[in-house]
Amino acid sequence: MRKIDVKFLAKENIRKKPLRSLSLISMIAIFVVFLFCGTILSKSISNGVNSLSNRLGADVIVVPEGYKANIESVLLKGEPSQFYLPDGTFDKLKKIDGVEAMTPQLYVATLSASCCSYPVQIIGIDYDTDFLIKPWLEKSLNRKLKDDEVIVGNHIIGERNSKVKFFEEKLDIVGRLEQTGMGFDATVFVNMKTAKKLAKASERIQKNPASEGEKISTVLLKLKPGYDSVKVSNKIMKEYAKDGIFAMFSKKFVNEVSSNLKVISGYIYFSIVAIWIMSMILMAVVFSVILNERKKELSILRILGASKKKVSNIIMAESFYIGLYGSIVGLLVGILAIFSVVPIIQKNLNLPFLMPSILNICLIGIISLLVGISIGCISSFNSVRKISKTDAYLTMREND
Numbered sequence: 001m002r003k004i005d006v007k008f009l010a011k012e013n014i015r016k017k018p019l020r021s022l023s024l025i026s027m028i029a030i031f032v033v034f035l036f037c038g039t040i041l042s043k044s045i046s047n048g049v050n051s052l053s054n055r056l057g058a059d060v061i062v063v064p065e066g067y068k069a070n071i072e073s074v075l076l077k078g079e080p081s082q083f084y085l086p087d088g089t090f091d092k093l094k095k096i097d098g099v100e101a102m103t104p105q106l107y108v109a110t111l112s113a114s115c116c117s118y119p120v121q122i123i124g125i126d127y128d129t130d131f132l133i134k135p136w137l138e139k140s141l142n143r144k145l146k147d148d149e150v151i152v153g154n155h156i157i158g159e160r161n162s163k164v165k166f167f168e169e170k171l172d173i174v175g176r177l178e179q180t181g182m183g184f185d186a187t188v189f190v191n192m193k194t195a196k197k198l199a200k201a202s203e204r205i206q207k208n209p210a211s212e213g214e215k216i217s218t219v220l221l222k223l224k225p226g227y228d229s230v231k232v233s234n235k236i237m238k239e240y241a242k243d244g245i246f247a248m249f250s251k252k253f254v255n256e257v258s259s260n261l262k263v264i265s266g267y268i269y270f271s272i273v274a275i276w277i278m279s280m281i282l283m284a285v286v287f288s289v290i291l292n293e294r295k296k297e298l299s300i301l302r303i304l305g306a307s308k309k310k311v312s313n314i315i316m317a318e319s320f321y322i323g324l325y326g327s328i329v330g331l332l333v334g335i336l337a338i339f340s341v342v343p344i345i346q347k348n349l350n351l352p353f354l355m356p357s358i359l360n361i362c363l364i365g366i367i368s369l370l371v372g373i374s375i376g377c378i379s380s381f382n383s384v385r386k387i388s389k390t391d392a393y394l395t396m397r398e399n400d
Contacts, residue, residue, distance in 0.1 A: 006310065010317035014325075024286060024376070025326040031279045032330025032372040033337065038268040039364050040338050040356065041345070045264060048181035048352025058132055058220035058250050059229040062093060062236065065244040071218060076352055078153070078183030080109030080119040082202075084215045086244050093219055096236060098227035103129040106195040107217035108202055110166050120156065121187045122166065124195020132220055137189060140175035145191045151175040155185040164188070167201035181354025276375070283379030287319065315380055323376025327369045334368070 014021045063071050064083050073079040090104055106124035125133045127144055137151050145151065150164060150171045158164050158173045165171070171194070179185055190198070199215070223232060229249035236247035345353060356364070 006313045006317050009314050010321055013314070013318055014321055021322060024283065024322045025329060027279055027282060028323055028326025028372050028375055029330035029333065031275050031375065032327050032368050033334045034272055034275050035371060036331060036334035036365060036368040037338050038272045039368070040334075040361065042265045042268050043356045043360070043364070044181070044342075044353050047354035047356060050354075059223040059227075060221040060233050060236070060247050060249050062089070062219040062221065062245060062247050063217070065241070065246045068246060068248060071248075073183070074107065074121055074123075074187075075183050078121055078155075078186030080121045082107055082109040082217075084217055085219065087215075089240075089243070089245055090216060090219060092240060092243070092245075093221065093236070096221075096232065096239075098223050098232055099221050100224040101129070101131050101222040103131060103220050104192070104216035105133075105218050105220065106192060106199065106215065108166075108195055108198045110202070120166075121183065122190060122195060122198055123187055124190050124192045124198075126192045131222055133189065137175070137177070140177055145174070145189070147191065147193050147197075148172060149174045149190070149194070151177060151189045153177050153185040153187045153189075154179040156188060166198055167204070169198060169201050179354060181352045279375055280379055283375060287315075287380045316377065319376040319380035320373065323373035326376070327372030330372060331365055331369055335365070 061071065062085070064085050067081075067083045070081040070083055074081050090102070093099065093102055103126050105126075108122040108124070110120045110122060123133075125137075125145075127134060137145065140151055148169075148171050150173055152158055152164070152173055152175070154177055156176075160173055160176060162173050163170050164173055166188075171190070177184065177189075196215075221232070223229060233247040233249045236245065342353075342355060355361075
């Protein structure tokens with residue numbers, strides 16, 4: 001025979017009032033979906049900005065005049081772009097006071113590749129002078145990148161020791177990078193000699209004249225201690241603006257991205273707080289209405305010998321189970337939603353985006369679950385307080 005206890009009565013009350021129970025469960029589920037998804041999205045954007053800041057170790061980035069948006073698209077979204085600095089730019093920058101190190105990069109954009117169904121950005125780096133990309137690449141390949149070898153970003157299809165083809169040139173994949181949340185995830189890295197070879201090959205296919213001469217796409221500068229990147233950038237533009245050279249200091253770029261992040265995160269957290277307040281108020285009102293409807297039922301339990309504490313425990317148990325069921329449903333929907341929309345966000349959001357680790361996602365899920373359960377419990381406190389102050393006999397008389 002089934003023991004009739006607080007848990008049993010609470011579950012039966014939920015089961016026998018399906019419409020009311022589903023309404024309350026849905027309310028909590030909606031809140032948990034917003035809490036879980038909103039926290040994951042904000043954390044992902046924050047991780048992406050941190051990754052961008054860590055990877056973008058150059059103090060000044062030099063690009064052709066009018067191509068600031070292109071370099072931003074490459075760094076943030078990995079959108080293929082092909083642009084080249086005027087001849088002699090590297091030698092001119094050597095004359096700038098305060099430069100400790102400088103390294104060129106060559107960008108080659110593909111229209112299609114055997115590895116992918118979308119365009120790919122190829123970045124050629126100079127291993128002799130590079131101070132930014134090489135240390136990161138060496139985590140995947142603890143040796144110098146040889147000719148006709150590539151290290152692919154996390155989103156590029158292709159396994160280590162397999163081959164990939166660009167402009168009819170077959171290259172060996174020798175490493176895969178960890179996810180960064182930046183455009184580097186959809187980028188292929190090669191050494192400078194291979195990049196120039198691919199640029200020449202692209203000329204035949206895409207009729208691109210940019211492979212002629214010693215062309216480079218961008219120059220990254222690291223300044224000596226005590227030199228201001230803003231002043232150095234302004235000096236470069238002042239002296240070489242007529243040559244079609246534009247200099248941007250990376251901290252401003254990162255700060256602009258961070259500002260956009262704060263706006264988005266602010267909207268997300270405001271929505272979460274607003275929904276939390278609305279949920280608390282609605283749940284409290286609903287529990288109060290339900291209590292008035294159930295006065296006779298609860299009074300009968302008191303007359304049959306149930307203490308005020310036991311009746312209160314039944315109400316609290318009901319609110320706990322409603323919160324639990326709603327939180328579980330909301331968490332499951334949130335998990336499906338977040339993994340469905342993440343690819344869309346990564347493709348369309350003009351911000352770095354790096355998902356938290358599985359451990360952090362689990363932790364956020366547990367916190368969302370606990371907060372969802374707490375909504376039901378906290379919302380029923382006022383109803384429980386009323387029960388503790390109500391006399392069972394008077395309540396029965398009210399219902400006569």
